Amino acid sequence: MYKHRGLLIVLSGPSGVGKGTVRKELFSSPDTNYEYSISMTTRNPREGEVDGVDYFFRSKQVFEEMIAEGKLLEYAEYVGNYYGTPLDYVNATLDAGRDVFLEIEVVGAAQVREKVPNGLFIFLAPPSLSDLETRLIGRGTEASDIIADRVLKAREELEMMHLYDYVVENDEVSKACDRINAIVTAEHCRRERVEMRYLQMLEGE
Ligand SMILES: Nc1ncnc2c1ncn2[C@@H]1O[C@H](COP(=O)(O)OP(=O)(O)OP(=O)(O)O)[C@@H](O)[C@H]1O
Numbered sequence: 001m002y003k004h005r006g007l008l009i010v011l012s013g014p015s016g017v018g019k020g021t022v023r024k025e026l027f028s029s030p031d032t033n034y035e036y037s038i039s040m041t042t043r044n045p046r047e048g049e050v051d052g053v054d055y056f057f058r059s060k061q062v063f064e065e066m067i068a069e070g071k072l073l074e075y076a077e078y079v080g081n082y083y084g085t086p087l088d089y090v091n092a093t094l095d096a097g098r099d100v101f102l103e104i105e106v107v108g109a110a111q112v113r114e115k116v117p118n119g120l121f122i123f124l125a126p127p128s129l130s131d132l133e134t135r136l137i138g139r140g141t142e143a144s145d146i147i148a149d150r151v152l153k154a155r156e157e158l159e160m161m162h163l164y165d166y167v168v169e170n171d172e173v174s175k176a177c178d179r180i181n182a183i184v185t186a187e188h189c190r191r192e193r194v195e196m197r198y199l200q201m202l203e204g205e
């Protein structure tokens, strides 16, 4: 029997582009109808970050056990730490027909593309590399050598932009959110039409 599944929305892009800021703005709206998948990481919490809200902060050993047991949808090592998406939550939420939103870096996004090709993949791009660096410096959460590593990595990450369904520029947070919402709405309409057509064909048999 045909079962409607939720849509997997993947927001990716270089560190400092504003993924977290945009995600928080999207989720602050009562109209937002998708569920946020909390990632697991081995990095230490930043000031104000809460376990189980911002991330599941876990040891390297626990993370590697999750990998070995196949409990992550994707994972990547990013500037010295592991980051990954717990699989059970994503599957259960999609199976319940609700959309799931992932905010992840590009290596993990490529793994998700392999496993869930019908997901919706959005790349958040900065207006320029110098804007990106200014944002990372302005955030003030990393030392200058880590910022330099992240900016260097951003050059590689920008090269993967063409692999995404959509590129959204984060010039202004509210505009980026409007663009993402428009993309998600359009994708829902497209899927509804496809589903309806498919069900009509089944009825006709
Ligand atoms: N459109 C924007 N214009 C100016 N500053 C922005 C914009 N969007 C985000 N910022 C600022 O840029 C900094 C980085 O944003 P944020 O932490 O959301 O990036 P990120 O992509 O989630 O980074 P990371 O991948 O490292 O977690 C923050 O200080 C944020 O306030």
Ligand SMILES: Nc1nc2c(ncn2[C@@H]2O[C@H](COP(=O)(O)O)[C@@H](O)[C@H]2O)c(=O)[nH]1
Binding pocket: 013, 014, 015, 019, 039, 040, 043, 074, 075, 076, 078, 083, 084, 085, 103, 104, 105, 106, 107, 108, 109
């Ligand atoms: N592949 C994954 N990447 C993730 C995940 N959760 C977050 N991230 C990305 O990691 C970098 C660094 O994050 P930070 O919080 O230390 O600044 C950033 O690009 C995040 O988007 C995940 O589950 N998988």
